[in-house]
Amino acid sequence: MANKLIYILLGSIIAIGCSDKEQFENSWSVYRADQSSSNYSPHDQINTTNVSSLSSAWTFEMKDTPMNSRPGVSQCTPIVIDGILYTMSAKAWLYALDATSGRQIWSFDPFNGGDGGGTSRGVSYWKNDQDKRILFAAGDHLFSVDAVTGKPDQNFGINGKVDLKIGLRDNPKDMFVAMTSPGIVYDDLIIVGCRLQDLYGSPPGYIRAYNVKTGELTWTFHTIPLPGEPGYETWPKEAYKTAGGVNNWAGLSLDTERDIVFASLGSPSYDFYGADRIGANLYGNCVLALKASTGEYVWHYQTVHHDLWDYDLPAPPNLVTVEKDGQTIDAVAQVTKQGFVFVLDRESGEPIFPIEEREVPKSNMPGEEAWPTQPYPTKPKPYSRQEMTIDDLSNYSKADNNSLRKKFNEFRYEGMFTPPDLNGTVMLPGTRGGAQWGGASFDPVTGMMYIRSMDAIELITIVKQDISQTNSTSMVAQGTALYQNYCASCHGVELQGNGVIFPALTALKSRLTKEVSKGKISKGIGQMPGYASMLNENEIESILAFLYEEEDRSVVADVAAKSLIENPQYLNTTGYTTWTDPSGNPALQPPWGMLHALNLSTGEYEWQITLGNEPSLQLEVGLETGLEGKSGPVVTSGDLIFIAGAEDQMFRAIKKSSGELLWQSKLPAIANATACTYQVKGKQYVVISVGGTIQNPSGSVIAFALP
Numbered sequence: 001m002a003n004k005l006i007y008i009l010l011g012s013i014i015a016i017g018c019s020d021k022e023q024f025e026n027s028w029s030v031y032r033a034d035q036s037s038s039n040y041s042p043h044d045q046i047n048t049t050n051v052s053s054l055s056s057a058w059t060f061e062m063k064d065t066p067m068n069s070r071p072g073v074s075q076c077t078p079i080v081i082d083g084i085l086y087t088m089s090a091k092a093w094l095y096a097l098d099a100t101s102g103r104q105i106w107s108f109d110p111f112n113g114g115d116g117g118g119t120s121r122g123v124s125y126w127k128n129d130q131d132k133r134i135l136f137a138a139g140d141h142l143f144s145v146d147a148v149t150g151k152p153d154q155n156f157g158i159n160g161k162v163d164l165k166i167g168l169r170d171n172p173k174d175m176f177v178a179m180t181s182p183g184i185v186y187d188d189l190i191i192v193g194c195r196l197q198d199l200y201g202s203p204p205g206y207i208r209a210y211n212v213k214t215g216e217l218t219w220t221f222h223t224i225p226l227p228g229e230p231g232y233e234t235w236p237k238e239a240y241k242t243a244g245g246v247n248n249w250a251g252l253s254l255d256t257e258r259d260i261v262f263a264s265l266g267s268p269s270y271d272f273y274g275a276d277r278i279g280a281n282l283y284g285n286c287v288l289a290l291k292a293s294t295g296e297y298v299w300h301y302q303t304v305h306h307d308l309w310d311y312d313l314p315a316p317p318n319l320v321t322v323e324k325d326g327q328t329i330d331a332v333a334q335v336t337k338q339g340f341v342f343v344l345d346r347e348s349g350e351p352i353f354p355i356e357e358r359e360v361p362k363s364n365m366p367g368e369e370a371w372p373t374q375p376y377p378t379k380p381k382p383y384s385r386q387e388m389t390i391d392d393l394s395n396y397s398k399a400d401n402n403s404l405r406k407k408f409n410e411f412r413y414e415g416m417f418t419p420p421d422l423n424g425t426v427m428l429p430g431t432r433g434g435a436q437w438g439g440a441s442f443d444p445v446t447g448m449m450y451i452r453s454m455d456a457i458e459l460i461t462i463v464k465q466d467i468s469q470t471n472s473t474s475m476v477a478q479g480t481a482l483y484q485n486y487c488a489s490c491h492g493v494e495l496q497g498n499g500v501i502f503p504a505l506t507a508l509k510s511r512l513t514k515e516v517s518k519g520k521i522s523k524g525i526g527q528m529p530g531y532a533s534m535l536n537e538n539e540i541e542s543i544l545a546f547l548y549e550e551e552d553r554s555v556v557a558d559v560a561a562k563s564l565i566e567n568p569q570y571l572n573t574t575g576y577t578t579w580t581d582p583s584g585n586p587a588l589q590p591p592w593g594m595l596h597a598l599n600l601s602t603g604e605y606e607w608q609i610t611l612g613n614e615p616s617l618q619l620e621v622g623l624e625t626g627l628e629g630k631s632g633p634v635v636t637s638g639d640l641i642f643i644a645g646a647e648d649q650m651f652r653a654i655k656k657s658s659g660e661l662l663w664q665s666k667l668p669a670i671a672n673a674t675a676c677t678y679q680v681k682g683k684q685y686v687v688i689s690v691g692g693t694i695q696n697p698s699g700s701v702i703a704f705a706l707p
Helices: 004-014 020-025 398-410 476-485 515-523 537-547 560-565
Strands: 055-061 079-081 084-088 094-098 104-107 122-130 131-139 141-146 161-163 183-186 189-192 205-211 217-221 252-255 259-262 284-291 297-302 317-324 327-335 341-345 355-361 373-377 425-427 438-445 448-454 458-460 462-464 570-572 593-599 604-610 634-636 639-643 650-655 659-668 675-680 683-690 699-704
Touching: 055 476, 079 675, 094 131, 141 448, 183 252, 189 252, 217 458, 252 317, 317 438, 327 438, 341 373, 438 634, 448 604, 476 537, 634 675
Parallel strands: none
Antiparallel strands: 055 699, 079 084, 084 094, 094 104, 122 131, 131 141, 141 161, 183 189, 189 205, 205 217, 252 259, 259 284, 284 297, 317 327, 327 341, 355 373, 425 458, 438 448, 448 593, 462 570, 593 604, 634 639, 639 650, 650 659, 675 683, 683 699
């Protein structure tokens, strides 16, 4: 056993690609701690005996967003190299800070004074002797910046950047593409996925590798296969020309010794209707293994066939080691939105625990053919709720409960894989249920995996795009219909918004000029993709007319209406948001957020606790509600887990061996990011990116340490 532990620890160090001395200083040198996506730190200076004394060591406030702006949402996990911390702001500026004091060393504005923005969860680092670079994405470009000076590397692409729109099949000028998660470095390559629109007309999300020194595209893997490639037969014949999605937005993991990169792939587009893509749709919703040096196919495992629920794989797979039947097995463990953990052999993709194909309900949608079965791992058990009855609806008042019951009875519900339906569908887990992009952490010493989960019930409301309105000669009528089709699922039917990420659009004309709003709709910002490739100029103008309450006027009818009649589009107008009662309370009884300790070798949970609390919604005194949250846990050898991300704004330290809460500190805003921890000059720090406030909309980075 002792030899095994030594082997695992040495393997972790080798995986990061550093010497022992560098490992000490670069203890969080890769997004998610290391290339195996462990979110694990070997440091134990901060531990269960002293964590109660943890206090703020320094705070760095970003000042790249004008005052009176809407507070930014930061999701970046910093990395630390040779005592320098590299991070990105909610506006996607890159910063280098002294990791011991928070003093700014340099900053880099990738937008050269422009608006900027977009979700950025981390950066990548590469070095060759004294040549050290930070690689990151902002907007639709991949950048290379000198890690010492903060200046663009002029040898990389064009003036230090590569256009990510080029090489994704479709016309770059009509495309929205971004990178929410950083790429992963292998030798002189940076391997990247991308984020796309989850709408009709999206391009395919090919996985690509660029030369770190030059920015030259080295290899491409077609996630929607071309004729002659494996998986082509799982789509209609011509689908490779028009189908989209199947992108890796959640990040990658890397086994350097085996020369294998692992990707967690999203669903095909459109998320909720697939009559144009009948078939299993490889490599949608797959754990995909590729040869890192060449992009050659190694193996895949599909976790959802012909996805109709937006059950993207939300986080990169953890590279793990498990003990089973007396054998030590290198594996990958993939968490999902459904609440499953798929544990697969790292070399072959074969399941470690049995997985059953079970029959699921049929679709009633015109032209749709739901796949008849879906995979169910027999172990581990699901970590989030997959089934419910009408009695699981919340009951904060009789009137609210009656309203929920009425809708539940009206909508279709036959379990987790109930297909979208014109009568409406209850969806549990929802598109944000189970695990999210924060993923899981894995302790290589104990073999334990720690998973944050959400129970977020949703409604799927499918509507056929209304030609009479979207092609109306009334500007406001057309804009109203287009808003309901494309915008209401995030910003609300009545423009009320949905929490921090999706702002309310009421009284918009008093807050933003029409030109600024037009730019955001066209190009995208933050979590919102650009719609220039989906909507023409007249359609965008009609949405603005609706939002800005303009006087109605006529608009030229869209000649594309004939195509829409021949190829009808069905849209989910209530997706991506939690179902609530008329008073705004979650429709599902708590708990809504939990943290789980899973022994991967046995497939059993050692403890499960609620995470977060909303006192006003507690059903009983002392019974915490748990809260939704997307950031992930960090586990350390100090017997600790650090985690934030709930709306109560708490940053918590939890005893990893028991689930006991040992310390918490209220932050100035939601820390919708996964933390990191590192040690520099003999002192351990725990650092987290925090969202913006009214007083400081840019957000901040806060470091904690022992006195």
